[in-house]
C-alpha cells in the first residue's frame with residue numbers, strides 16, 4: 529500500500545455511502561466556507577442511518593456534494609476533507625474497490 533498513488537479519478541467520491549464528519553471536521557469545513565457550523569450542518573449534512581453521526585450529503589448524481597467533476601476530479605474542501613476521505617484505500621475500502629480506483633492496480 530505504501531506505493532499507492534491516487535490518480536484523482538474521483539470514483540471514491542462517487543461511491544454510494546456515508547462520508548462521516550466529526551464535530552472538529554464540521555468546524556474546520558464550516559470555517560473554510562465562511563459559514564457557521566450550524567448552517568453547515570443544515571445545508572451539507574444528514575444523520576447517518578444509525579443516527580449516531582453526520583454524513584456529507586450527495587448531489588443529484590449520488591456523488592459527494594463537494595466533488596467537482598473536473599479532469600482530474602477535485603474536492604471543494606480538499607484542505608479540510610474528512611479523515612474518512614484521507615484513509616481510502618489504505619485504512620478502509622470496499623469489495624472490488626481496485627476496479628473502481630484508478631490507482632488500484634498499483635498495489
Ligand code: SF4
Pocket residue numbers: 540541547584592593594595596602603604605606609610613
Ligand atoms: S469530501 Fe472531498 S474527498 Fe471526501 S468524498 Fe467528498 S469530494 Fe471526495
Ligand code: SF4
Pocket residue numbers: 533534535536537538539540541616617628629630631632
Ligand atoms: S478512486 Fe482511487 S485514484 Fe480515484 S480519486 Fe479515489 S483514491 Fe484516487
